[in-house]
Amino acid sequence: MDHHLVFHALDGGDGTDGRWAGPVLASLPAQVERWLPEAGRTPEAERAAHARFAAHMPELLPVLDLFTAQAGGAPGAVPLLAQVGLNNPFGACTQVGGVAGTLLRNYDWDLGQRERTVVRSRLLRPVLGMTEGFWGLLDGMNDAGLAVSLTYGGRTVHGDGFAMPIVLRYLLETCATVAQAVAALGRLPVATAQNVTLVDAEQAVTLYLGPDIAPVRAPDACAANHQHLPVPQEQERETRTHARLAGVRAAAAAAGKDPEAVVAALLRPPLHEAPREGGYGTAYTAAYRPADGLVTYHWPGEEPWRQSFADFRPGTREVTVRGPAAD
Structure with a gap:
């Protein structure tokens, strides 16, 4: 559908x-x-x-x-x-940082339940990203050239901390580099298991976070919906998290310094999720170029939608997210 x-x-x-x-x-x-x-x-x-x-x-x-x-x-x-004491949703996403300085991600969720609003702001500094929870962020960048993105970490733990979208807002408002953001994540309590990928001009890092663990650095700047701990087989069948992580790693390795090749892979199965029954699927693919202050949103078969600090265009964009092809 x-x-x-x-x-x-x-x-x-x-x-x-x-x-x-x-x-x-x-x-x-x-x-x-x-x-x-x-x-x-x-x-x-x-x-x-x-x-x-x-x-x-x-x-x-x-x-x-x-x-x-x-x-x-x-x-x-x-x-x-x-964003304290909230009910916490669990979903799926795929992301990779560091391909020619980019942060690339698929955001997968119930297609009828997200805010779907891109905001450029200047609260403490210029920030641009996809909002969640009014002023929190699913992904975004700032004028210093730092980009961040989240995925669910695959574990249903819950603690006394902040929802990750407001944490991403805080990182982009107060940090200029990956190193500063990593240090901040070491002291901020989070409510659920989350993976955060951070990119600047010098490095790209993924951290595994949770209310029950200190931050753990992933082996590379790639993330799906598990951490350093195994997930149950049933969860793997449902989310294909290990398969998606292997897929995005392979795409990044094959692309070399060509982020557009990774974007193309993110727009195809198995990384791209066509809407299932009930409306769950890939809502958008985002390609951040933080050094240029530019983000481009992609959908299969649709024209890209570009926004930047220098050329931000308020308005709306209608897209069709297509269901699986008929057999």
């Missing part, structure tokens, strides 16, 4: 003029209902989330307070925007 998706591009500026607040105000009650357990909707939980954010991400606390104020003090706004 084909799926018709609309992606949005928004210039959020520094957040003070309300352009960015519109979508969250409109969807806040539904987002609270979906992502925030009842225990997180109390005044005590609001105060605890604010204090936790202040302790670990103080540089962004004025922005959190700004967005909370724009939400009118609605119940659950602070934990939702701080």
Whole structure:
């Protein structure tokens, strides 16, 4: 079955003029209902989330307070925007960093449930990426030439930490290099098992993260949906995580210094997931060139969509994500 998706591009500026607040105000009650357990909707939980954010991400606390104020003090706004104590989804993605300085990724999820909004902002510094959780990021880059991307780590552990999208926002707002981001990830508590790939002009690194482990550096800058620990056979059959990781590694090795060859592989099976029954599939393929401040989004059979710091074009982009070919 084909799926018709609309992606949005928004210039959020520094957040003070309300352009960015519109979508969250409109969807806040539904987002609270979906992502925030009842225990997180109390005044005590609001105060605890604010204090936790202040302790670990103080540089962004004025922005959190700004967005909370724009939400009118609605119940659950602070934990939702701080991304503390949320229900945590588990999905699949594939990513690879370091091919001629690029960060390349497939984002796989329920095609009807993501925000699908690309935002250019200048909160603490210029940042551009695909948002999640209003101001968190699934992937993105900053003006210093640092790019980051996440994938689910394949383990259903859960702890007292932040959802990874807000962690990626923090990294891009406060770090200029992979080394600085790696150091920050060493002290930030995360709620679930996640793999993060980081790229700058000098290096590319993938880290395995979780609430129960210290960060572990992967053998290369490639990630699917497992870490250094094995996954059950049933999980492998469902997600093909080892097969996808082997596929993206092979594509990167064969491509040499040609990232477009890796993008082509990401747009084909087995790396690209056509929508299954229920709508799960590859929502987009992103190719970040952080040194150039450029990201290009790809879909099979569709024209690429380019956005950059220098030439950012707000608006919408409609694409068709096609289902499996008929036998």
